[in-house]
Amino acid sequence: MLSLTVPLVALTIVVSLFRVYSLWESRRAARKTGLPYTYSPVHELETWAYLTNPLLRWMYQDYLMKGHGWPRWARFMVKDWMYEDKGRAHEEFGDVFLVVSPAGMICYTADAQLALDVCTRRKDFIKPREKMKMIEPFGPNVVSSEGNLWRFHIRITAPPFGDAANRLVWVETIRQTGFLVSSWSASESMALKSDIYLLGVNVMACAGFGRRIDWTDNSKAAPEGHEMSLVNAIFGVVLYLPYILLLPQWLLKRSPWKVGYTAYKEFEQYMREFIAVEKARIASGSGYESKVKGNLLTAMLATSADEEKNLKQGAQRTSFNDDEVLGNVFMFFMAGYDTTANTIIFACVTLALDEDLQEQVIGEVDRIFEEAVAEGREELSYTHDFPKFNYMLAFMYEVLRVYPVVLPIGRITPSPQHIALSPKSPSPTKPTTITHILPPSCGLIINNTGIHYNPTYWPSPHLLSPSRWLSPNPNAHHPNTTNTLTTPQNPPNSPFTPRHTRGTFLTFSEGPRACLGKRFATAEFAAFFATVLRRHRIKLGDGVERDEVERWYRCCSAGSPITLAPPGDVVVSTEEHIQQWANNPPSTKRRIENYQHHCQPPNCHRHVASYCFLSFIGALTKLREALSQPAGDAEKNVAIIEERGHANAYGANLS
Numbered sequence: 001m002l003s004l005t006v007p008l009v010a011l012t013i014v015v016s017l018f019r020v021y022s023l024w025e026s027r028r029a030a031r032k033t034g035l036p037y038t039y040s041p042v043h044e045l046e047t048w049a050y051l052t053n054p055l056l057r058w059m060y061q062d063y064l065m066k067g068h069g070w071p072r073w074a075r076f077m078v079k080d081w082m083y084e085d086k087g088r089a090h091e092e093f094g095d096v097f098l099v100v101s102p103a104g105m106i107c108y109t110a111d112a113q114l115a116l117d118v119c120t121r122r123k124d125f126i127k128p129r130e131k132m133k134m135i136e137p138f139g140p141n142v143v144s145s146e147g148n149l150w151r152f153h154i155r156i157t158a159p160p161f162g163d164a165a166n167r168l169v170w171v172e173t174i175r176q177t178g179f180l181v182s183s184w185s186a187s188e189s190m191a192l193k194s195d196i197y198l199l200g201v202n203v204m205a206c207a208g209f210g211r212r213i214d215w216t217d218n219s220k221a222a223p224e225g226h227e228m229s230l231v232n233a234i235f236g237v238v239l240y241l242p243y244i245l246l247l248p249q250w251l252l253k254r255s256p257w258k259v260g261y262t263a264y265k266e267f268e269q270y271m272r273e274f275i276a277v278e279k280a281r282i283a284s285g286s287g288y289e290s291k292v293k294g295n296l297l298t299a300m301l302a303t304s305a306d307e308e309k310n311l312k313q314g315a316q317r318t319s320f321n322d323d324e325v326l327g328n329v330f331m332f333f334m335a336g337y338d339t340t341a342n343t344i345i346f347a348c349v350t351l352a353l354d355e356d357l358q359e360q361v362i363g364e365v366d367r368i369f370e371e372a373v374a375e376g377r378e379e380l381s382y383t384h385d386f387p388k389f390n391y392m393l394a395f396m397y398e399v400l401r402v403y404p405v406v407l408p409i410g411r412i413t414p415s416p417q418h419i420a421l422s423p424k425s426p427s428p429t430k431p432t433t434i435t436h437i438l439p440p441s442c443g444l445i446i447n448n449t450g451i452h453y454n455p456t457y458w459p460s461p462h463l464l465s466p467s468r469w470l471s472p473n474p475n476a477h478h479p480n481t482t483n484t485l486t487t488p489q490n491p492p493n494s495p496f497t498p499r500h501t502r503g504t505f506l507t508f509s510e511g512p513r514a515c516l517g518k519r520f521a522t523a524e525f526a527a528f529f530a531t532v533l534r535r536h537r538i539k540l541g542d543g544v545e546r547d548e549v550e551r552w553y554r555c556c557s558a559g560s561p562i563t564l565a566p567p568g569d570v571v572v573s574t575e576e577h578i579q580q581w582a583n584n585p586p587s588t589k590r591r592i593e594n595y596q597h598h599c600q601p602p603n604c605h606r607h608v609a610s611y612c613f614l615s616f617i618g619a620l621t622k623l624r625e626a627l628s629q630p631a632g633d634a635e636k637n638v639a640i641i642e643e644r645g646h647a648n649a650y651g652a653n654l655s
């Protein structure tokens, strides 16, 4: 025993000394930049965070429900702490600041101009290679690659995202949502998350690789030559992705998560079969048309085949091999399924919580259906009807502002990089910008939540109000003033055009690495809600506490394994409605009163109980309390929240 203790103690001392030295070095580098900085013993991107992240999330679950974010000492040790923090760190340290830790330093920005700058300077701020390796279970892809490799990938992956793909998404979403609505109408209440995830997988299976899945038990049976059905393989990969990415295959196979390994292998086998079928179709000269026209896999193979045909002798290869096709199809799936499904879940909960807002969306759906029927169409079409959804997309953008499903956009500096910031208090005698230089290998995180909750960019940022997106200047629009639905800038049926200042809404990112699937996702969103709300209204299930749900969704998340995940499932139900687009839609003011009414502080015995529960980890809890914010800060928090005009929602029970 003693023989083991000595080397262990020695190792601990060496590691600790090394970390102290590294912290000192990082601090020196931070000082040189001239930016404000703070310390953290562990930062969210380092390996230790795999430990601190779940531990702190578990410890502070109930604390977070109070609505004042993470305790200061803990926040930077939590992966994607930004959602719960809602920009508080930036109020404290400034729009741009550094977090210094023994593992290096990270620059966080909630400054829209810098965020935009980072997104557009593709070569100056690159994706961190070691993190990108994590999203390559099937090899490099358009999301994970950089430089010339990215140029090679984007050339073949961008063309498939045309209108044929969006049309397919539209039609398949309507079909899948039809199944869902039937199943919802047949039951008293249903769990939202599982149904929406299944719908998302089914839509992606069709639009991603041309496989139509029905909501029948048959789809769960494994076909010959397979151990799992396609749906189960997909779900297995999604569910066990962290283990698939983190563990070597030989270990995964022998671990308690070996079903993840089987799913991974099965998914690969399915994809290789699909690729072989589609390639044979292309080679046979029967045209590039798959049975499911517009799917991304076939379109990508077709683009790749064209590249091969046009390749000049001696030139470098520009077409994909099977591994590259597989890597990208998988990535389309990952990039598209989770993001869109979570957006739909957040939107469903929002509608269930805000009846008036739901009436506005239903009103638009009714009107567009009426027009379609008058023109002889039974179903809405992508070409004719999707462009008419104005309020619907304003609603989607507002959901994405309040629940930014892609929380951070992370980059690293390959070499020293200058950043230019505008001074907070400009004066004619001072320069208009101040330049700072970030050292090489400095992490840079665009804090989307920080930007979206910054009152300089979004007045009353905590208020979820689609109307701001329909105003001529969304960044200056106060949701509690005028109803802008009928301003001349947004006549009904005109395509939705967001007019925000660039950089203030980066949920889809901007610049050369912006989302390829933006229109794909908006088409899925609109088709889903148009189908559900045509005849139904979404309600919270019986006995579900409205205040608790709102507080839960606004104050907590399940972290962001891939994208911001809702903190848990909510039971909802549907009720039929008759078409009732009143000429007099509810006013914005009424919606706000309604919102504030819903946000009364909940009673706090739940928190007392949870604090009692937490006390069983005795010493840990004491440490936590000692290091948490002092009481005075809670009062400050109330003041800040009140200043935001949001006391009812999260502030009132802090004292």
Ligand code: HEM
Residues within 6 Å of the ligand: 142, 143, 144, 154, 331, 332, 333, 335, 336, 337, 339, 340, 343, 405, 406, 409, 410, 506, 507, 508, 509, 512, 513, 514, 515, 516, 517, 518, 520, 521
């Ligand atoms: C609400 C839905 C979605 C959101 C919020 C979203 C957001 C984003 C963001 C922020 C990025 C940039 C990430 C970065 O640079 O670090 C991105 C990239 C990307 N997205 Fe999306 N996305 C959504 C849906 C989709 C869908 C449906 C697909 C495909 C089916 C897709 C495919 C991609 C791809 C391929 C990239 C990589 C582009 C590149 O690096 O060149 N996304 N997305």
